Amino acid sequence: MKLKKYLALTRAGIIEALQFRLGSFVIVVGNLLYLIVVYFLWKAIYASAGTDVVNGMTFSDTLIYLALATALFNFMEMYAVWEIGRAIQSGKIVLDLLKPMKYRTYLFWSYSGSFVTNFFMTFLPTFIVVAAVTHGAVHLGLNLLWFVVSVVMAIIINYSIDFIVGTVCLYTESIWGINIMKQVIVLLLSGATIPLAFFPEGFRRAVECLPFQSIYNAPLSILLDAHPEPKKLTMTLGIQLLWCVVMTVISKLFWKVSLRRITVNGG
């Protein structure tokens, strides 16, 4: 019964997203252009390196990784910071707060519809193309199942980070700069723009201790690893789960404390 009210939001989100069909095509075209840039950039990097394998990754390994990372980005990115920031600036947040649902939950489920549409319209086509073009470089087996589990956790972590940054907007009343900063930090440190293997050793170690790598690096490494050692797999998923819990708790607490700011001092 309770799930029904959340799924109703998912359903509305799907219908809403389908109203703007053109948007999805633009995203696909944009992706394509981005991948062309990525292709030539990394071609140049590999050419200047003079070897076929850089940091344990071949050119096609890198390209597959980045193509899938881009697809994953389009699917997972929810622009929640924008949404929260704008709601705060325009005062619309008052109406959202008056729904018989916690704001954090309400916002998440409002977005869930776009996960579904983006999954089918951007991620799946890219994945199929990559799998077909590379002739079996992407293993299709049990790793897909673990990938799905990993992506679900990645979404939760990503949302929590977005929500924390969005909450900061309550204090700053501006969105643009904060959002750009968050975007750059998350994309870089999560391995969405550059595979983590390319980072200098010390830096990479540090990054692996942060929650960001659980968003892109973790699901992609699971997807691309055809025969994972059980120990490594459990480790990756375990770390993700840990961050899931930690970030959810932090974002909830931070919101709870900050909400008092609205209720005490007005929007």
Add this chain to the structure above:
Amino acid sequence: MSAIIEIRNVTKEFRVLNRREGLRGSIKDLFSRDYKTVRAVDNISMSIQQGEIVGYLGPNGAGKSTTIKMMTGVLEPTSGEILIGGNVPYTNRTRNAQEIGVVFGQRSQLWWALPLIESFRLLKDIYMIGDKQYDSMLELYRSLVDIEPLLHKPVRQMSLGQRTLSDILAAFLHDPKIVFLDEPTIGLDVSMKAKIRTLISALNKEKNTTVILTTHDMGDVDALCQRIVIIDKGKMLYDNDIEHLKGFFGSYRTLKLRIDGDMKASAESIQKELPEFSVSADDEWISVLVDEEKAKVIDVLGKLQSSYRIKDMQLEEISTEEVIKKIYEEGVA
């Protein structure tokens, strides 16, 4: 009968940064800790029964919205106590939300890109409205307004009037005990205003919903409210039924006329013809303050029309601002 809304000695203060002027001032403000306290709502108490329609009036910035936000649970009072159906709204905001409906005239809670019926279905699930209740509510809506053409229209394509109407229907959908309407008729034309007033009044009668209405339009108040609360600068000035207020002010309306020929001279002769009303004139208008208990405006107009050529006329209601001014000047008995 116990009160559905109970407000006792509620005060709300905001801390506001003292802004300085100019570029230099703005830079200084970045580091400023110079706050001043603004009292938006000052020691207000009232108690409202189930099924009442209460007009909540006051000029802009009087503290109306702040009070409503406190009642809905979005704001926490600095001191005092609010109970909505026995709940403290700001500690049980989510639960309180189930019991109330809200329409802010300037904003919509509907899903912008979706047809109205989808918004209704969504609200049905969010508020966990049973199928039976939902169907009977839609049936009631159909009997009150012509909603069929609206149901399949995306909200973004609606006119302001249609959207306001839809928003009001959406606010009543889960059969809340209280509906807050914040300037629902703002910016609407006369026929839409009338339609919305009829709708609100019908829903209030049918469902015995308590309605708290803020407005600047005395027409809304006349058509809907039995009781009026007036606040200004956060302080409560008046809380009583509308008849009482009317009795206090009489039922005055100002009839303004523009007449061919010398206005001053005409004004004097009109005054002679109508000794019971006060007549004044400026360069543009001759104003006759008509007490409608003594004579109908239309009769006065008819009488004057037989002896003067009237080029233009206006009829002015006594406005909220004038009411408040009068209360300040004379106090309410």
